[in-house]
Amino acid sequence: MALLQTVDATVVPRGGLDMLSRHEIARLHDASRTGLHEMLRRCALAVLTYGGVGDDARALLESYRDFDIEVVQRDRGIKIELRNAPATAFVDGKVIRGIAELLSAVVRDIVYVSTEIQENPRYDLGSSAGLTTAVFEILRNARVLKPGVEPNLVVCWGGHSISRAEYDYDKYVGYELGLRGLDVCTGCGAGAMKAPMKGAAVGHQKQRIRNPRYIGITEPGIIAAESPNAMVNHLVIMPDIEKRLEAFVRMSHGIIVFPGGVGTAEEILYLLGVLLHPENRGIPFPLVFAGPRAAAPYFERIDAFLRLALGDEVSSLYRIIIDDPVETARTMKAGIDQVREFRIAQQDAFFYNWRLTIPEDFQHPFVPTHEAMAGLRLHRDREKHLLAADLRRAFSGIVAGNVKVDGIRAIEQFGKFEITGDAELMEAMDAMLADFVAQHRMKLPGGSAYQPCYRLVW
Template identity: 70%
Template sequence: MKAGKAGRAATVSARISPAGGLDILSRNEVARLRDASGSGLHALLRRCALAVLTSGSMSDDPRTILEQFPDFDIQVLQQDRGIKIELTHAPAQAFVDGQIIRGINELLVAVVRDIVYVSTQMEQGNFDLDDSVGLTHVVFEILRNARILKPQIDPNLVVCWGGHSISREEYEYTKQVGYQLGLRALDICTGCGPGAMKGPMKGATIAHAKQRRRNNRYIGITEPGIIAAESPNPIVNHLVIMPDIEKRLEAFVRMGHGIIVFPGGVGTAEEILYLLGILLHPDNAGVPFPLILTGPKNSAAYFEQIDRFLRLTLGDSVAQHYQIIVDDPAAVARAMVRGIDKVRNHRLDTKDAFFFNWTLNIPYAFQLPFRPTHEAMRALAIHRDRPRHELAADLRRAFSGIVAGNVKEEGVLAIEQHGPFEIDGDSAIMRTLDELLKAFVAQHRMKLPGGSAYVPCYRVLTSEPAH
């Protein structure tokens, strides 16, 4: 091991032994990971590995970290008794006294594991991507390969969604909710980043320790376009990298037994619309799925605005699928426990698995990866005369495109080259959407506080005269 030269950021070069159960790799798999020009896997591996090694980074620009560590490289080496991971000019923050931090080592192994597995299965044609059942099995197989589907455990996994750019008061509130969940022996699953993705895990760790609870699960589910902008927080002890946002969202819904939504921005709105679109589908009527929107007292107006947007776009009856609890962490936890009890009974009645929700019908349109090009964003059919679950799906895609334009490298480049995305549709919905997005900007929910002023990557066509 050796330290890098002095510069903008301290670096370390080292050869490490993988921790956390990485299976041996074939020579072909290792060769593909080393190929910098052919398969593209090496660039993907490098980007995701650097995100893990800079866990705790406060930047949401995917290019910033690469610019800070331009000489970083990672190679997976095949040896007679297993594999080694060679890091060159890696961030020094991932090491202590010359040794890589154990948790970061495990997350690094998860990166290699998931990239190798998905690429191998795709290359060999083992994934059926042509229908809804096949895509659900893809999600299942990736999660099973990651060894986080645990049978013979009663439903206890709470998915927490919310923004990475939240106020200190909101962050402290997420910790209080996580603490109350942990006291009730509930595990936490989030998008693995900072803010509302870290707070519930941090609160739960204290509660789990007080309850002398072992084998706790703090699951982080991400995807390549997001991980560079939202590096895993240090509490995550199970990391899974899904190949795209749609499979990431399905993984949350299939694994989770209930979902709590904290204040956030466009990414959080995307997640809410994804789940509501599924719950609004006629085939899912009667399937229990607790959904709670919560935040501190100062966030009450935020949830009133979200509620107003959802009711205006999807009808007042959409509110039957969620409840809003303000400034009461214990009430949130108690409501979630009651909701999960209903989930448990329903799974027993339908003979569904506790660890994977097979019963829920997720339409093929919700599973198809959405590529947010300028043409695709303008073509979204955001009109009231559509079935509600289909309208929710296109609204979700609109928010997904804005997320891409904000933080995903491909989306950022597209905006720089061709200008902002244009979103058009029903005039009343467009006005409400525009108001919601302007509120997100005013509340600094688009970028981390302290950054440069936010420049919108979108333009909502409200049919109003230009000013």
């Protein structure tokens, strides 16, 4: 096997880190050398392999085991020192501009936000309002909230492991969104996270739209498995999956869900759980499930599971559109127009959905230990939004066991997660997960045959 080429380099940050006080610089420098260093190293390596198609976080870390990063203090600002960095991030000895920008985002979000938000007593991270404010501050610090801009941000969810036909379809939908002046935000990885951005770029260019936004929102546990795709021009790394999901919902003016796997099911359950909360009735939030003709069985299974778990009324919160990219984009644009009128009437901000109630059950980080997974209450007699919250946690744990380094290690050490619940609900969940496997939506890193990290018990 040929050795991977590496380089040592000094990178000058771009955007958001170019004008700091000496005190701020000193804190960045200190934090990057202490407890945050390994997290910073993992996320920086993912960015330096920007646009790659690999999904094996451990293999990436092993390939560049000697890679290191340090934030160096200077009176005029900071510099980022890289040692044994992937040579593919450089052209003729100079770092690729887009990579330099995303590397700055890594330092900004992992280090600066940690010192300014998580260690700041001004933010009450034990309360729902405090958590929502913290999400707002992180997004504002990342400069992705745009006051004075008409509602136009569509979040697209879907799998990174999809067929070529699905990729082309998702790109076509993105193109139709771009023609209608809509920007795109995704989880920043490959597959359904890249395709709509790529399509939107063509639509934006045809309409001569300047400075379109292709926002990627991720979190430290998953970025190495979903390295940012080459279309992302704004990267935000939220501290955990719950703040990532809240960021998607608070920022977006509508959401399109393309076919995916367990992670996509997690996102769907999070959003529907929020929308099912009694205090959110009457708040417009366009949600479309979209895919090519071949994806119809996927959404039929999703729809049946949601109706069984959360009741038939849940179907009123989304629309399924199959094999019609134009209608998908038109529906989303019409929904966003309704959002605009509603927020004007309520005197709400366009750039952040403050009015939406997100309960604390959806906000506090869920650590998928074996004990926590076994303690989930998956019973259909619970309030619908609370059941949705625990179902979301179940899928989050499966994602961790599939692709996150810490989750994989936990499975190797203690065996499969055990998930219990009502018989009918567990049978439906088992059938849906089996479909994901059969449709190759649950590939393991490195292309290994799928071996479940979970055991369903009823």
